Structure formats: C-alpha cells, structure tokens
Amino acid sequence: MKNADNMRAILVANPKGGCGKTTLAVNLASYLANQNERVYLWDLDRQRSALEWLNLRPASFPAIRRLDQQDDTHLPKLKGDGAWMILDSAAGLHGKNLAHAVRLAHKILVPVQPSAFDMAATQDFLDGLMEEKAVRKHRTFIGVVGMRVDPRTRAATTLEQFLQQYDLPVLTYLRDTMVYVNAAFAGEGIFDLPHYVSDRDREQWGPVIEWVRE
Ligand SMILES: Nc1ncnc2c1ncn2[C@@H]1O[C@H](COP(=O)(O)OP(=O)(O)O)[C@@H](O)[C@H]1O
Ligand SMILES: [Mg+2]
Structure with a gap:
C-alpha cells in the first residue's frame, strides 16, 4: 500500500530502544493537535507506549485519534482528509x-542520542534506510533529532560528524529534561503545557515543526 494522498504521514524510527521515539511521536502529535490539525497516532510497537499515553490523555484536550494495526485497510478512507498520521515504531x-512503514511515510524522523552505543546501533539502520527506494527517489525525507543533548557539547559535534x-x-537538539517525563504521566x-514551563522546549522544536510542514 502506498501512502495516501493528502495525508501527511510521519514515521518516527530508530531500532535502538530508549532513544526517544515515543517521546518524539507523542510530542509531535501534541503540537499538531494544539494547532487544530486532525491527527492520528498509530502505535506499531507491541509495548504500546504511545497508546498508553493516549489512554491517559484527558478528553478535554485537543484530540488525537488512534489507529490500530488492523486499521491498515481503512487508511485509504482517510484520503483527502488533510490529516496527519504519526507512526511510532x-x-x-x-x-x-x-520497508512497509517507510512506504507509508512521507517523512521519517530519526531520534538519536549521541552516545557511541546509540550511534553504532543507528548505523546499520541508516545504511538500510538510505537504500530504500522511496528515500533514494526523494519521495521520503529523513530528519535526525539529537535527543537529550546540549548542542554545545562534544557529543553533539560527534553526532554531526557521524551523520555527514x-x-x-x-534538525534540532532536544535537551534532557523532566518536562517531557512529567508531561507524559498525564497523557500530555x-x-x-502552559508556556511558562515549556517555552524553552517549544523553541527547540521550531526546526522540527518547520521541517514536517515544509
Ligand atoms: N528529551 C528528554 N529528556 C528527558 N527524558 C527523555 C527525553 N527523551 C526521552 N526521555 C525518556 O527516555 C526514556 C525513553 O524514551 P522513549 O521515548 O520511550 O524511547 P523509545 O520510544 O525510543 O524507546 C523515557 O523514559 C523518556 O521519558
Ligand atoms: Mg517507544
């Protein structure tokens, strides 16, 4: 199945566990929902972290709709909907x-923690991803997000060199902060969150938002 026209599908992927996929996916969904966009979250992980987060989300909050594995067949119906689909893998x-997930996606966000272990684990994945037809033909775009890192550190420089x-x-570096952890407890x-607790982090998201929208 090809990605549906008019639906913007963003896959969040990296085979390394704990690198920040779910954090990235749910926060992107939270951004779009707060912009009054129609957002679907599709949890491809059997651990179901993103769905658990969604279950915690108060009904009074900007809506994020869930998709399930079996909803695969319903995707064409979303066509023309102008909606966003965020896939947490x-x-x-x-x-x-x-390959299947890549075929569904217009863009792929790859969170990477710039540690030696994480970069090594990401290497094979990126090698494979760059070989995917949709990526080679520039139909699917890849953006990397440095997770839990200060851009002024040696680790950040090493990550940039690795990606060259x-x-x-x-695209950006997201700092290591309990703001993400505490928000997640409440399905947020x-x-x-109010601006006074989240302004610094919202700012760091700027380039990601620009990239997913462009
Ligand atoms: N920027 C961050 N600051 C602090 N904690 C983070 C950040 N990003 C992720 N985490 C925490 O790291 C852990 C793993 O993140 P998660 O998003 O679940 O990774 P993955 O989905 O790739 O396994 C979680 O406990 C999450 O709350
Ligand atoms: Mg996860």
Whole structure:
C-alpha cells in the first residue's frame, strides 16, 4: 500500500530502544493537535507506549485519534482528509516491517542520542534506510533529532560528524529534561503545557515543526 494522498504521514524510527521515539511521536502529535490539525497516532510497537499515553490523555484536550494495526485497510478512507498520521515504531524495526512503514511515510524522523552505543546501533539502520527506494527517489525525507543533548557539547559535534556520511542534517537538539517525563504521566506533550514551563522546549522544536510542514 502506498501512502495516501493528502495525508501527511510521519514515521518516527530508530531500532535502538530508549532513544526517544515515543517521546518524539507523542510530542509531535501534541503540537499538531494544539494547532487544530486532525491527527492520528498509530502505535506499531507491541509495548504500546504511545497508546498508553493516549489512554491517559484527558478528553478535554485537543484530540488525537488512534489507529490500530488492523486499521491498515481503512487508511485509504482517510484520503483527502488533510490529516496527519504519526507512526511510532518499535525497537528493532527492520526488514519487511521497516520497508512497509517507510512506504507509508512521507517523512521519517530519526531520534538519536549521541552516545557511541546509540550511534553504532543507528548505523546499520541508516545504511538500510538510505537504500530504500522511496528515500533514494526523494519521495521520503529523513530528519535526525539529537535527543537529550546540549548542542554545545562534544557529543553533539560527534553526532554531526557521524551523520555527514549520509548527508543528513540534525534538525534540532532536544535537551534532557523532566518536562517531557512529567508531561507524559498525564497523557500530555509539552505543547499541552502552559508556556511558562515549556517555552524553552517549544523553541527547540521550531526546526522540527518547520521541517514536517515544509
Ligand atoms: N528529551 C528528554 N529528556 C528527558 N527524558 C527523555 C527525553 N527523551 C526521552 N526521555 C525518556 O527516555 C526514556 C525513553 O524514551 P522513549 O521515548 O520511550 O524511547 P523509545 O520510544 O525510543 O524507546 C523515557 O523514559 C523518556 O521519558
Ligand atoms: Mg517507544
């Protein structure tokens, strides 16, 4: 199945567990929902973290709709809807499942923690991703997000050097903060929080938002 016209699908992927996929996915969904966009969250991870987050989300908050595995067949119906689909993926995503997820996506956000272990684990994944037809043909775009990192550190520089081989930019760096952790307890993203607690983090999201919208 090809990605549906008029629906903007963003896949969040990296086979490394704990690198920040779900955090990125739910906060992007929170941003779009707060912009009155129609947002669907599709949790491809059997751990169902994104769905659990969604279950915690108060009904009074800007709506984020859920999609399930079996909803695959319903996707064409969303066509023309102008909606966003955020796909949160599982650790270890590779092979056929990866290829399938990539086919659904217009853009792929890859969170990477700039540690030696994380970069090593991301290498094979990026090698494979760059070979996907949709990526080679520039139908699907990849953006990297440095997770839990200060841009002025050696780790950040090392991440940029690592990504040069793929010609991939780091869209932004998101700092390590309990703001994300505490928000998640309540089914919230930083864009659901008052500005005085989230302004610094909202600012760091600026380039991601620009990139997903362009
Ligand atoms: N920028 C951040 N600051 C602080 N904690 C973070 C940040 N990003 C992720 N985390 C925490 O790191 C852990 C793993 O993140 P998660 O999004 O669940 O990763 P993944 O979905 O890739 O396994 C979670 O406990 C999450 O709250
Ligand atoms: Mg996850």
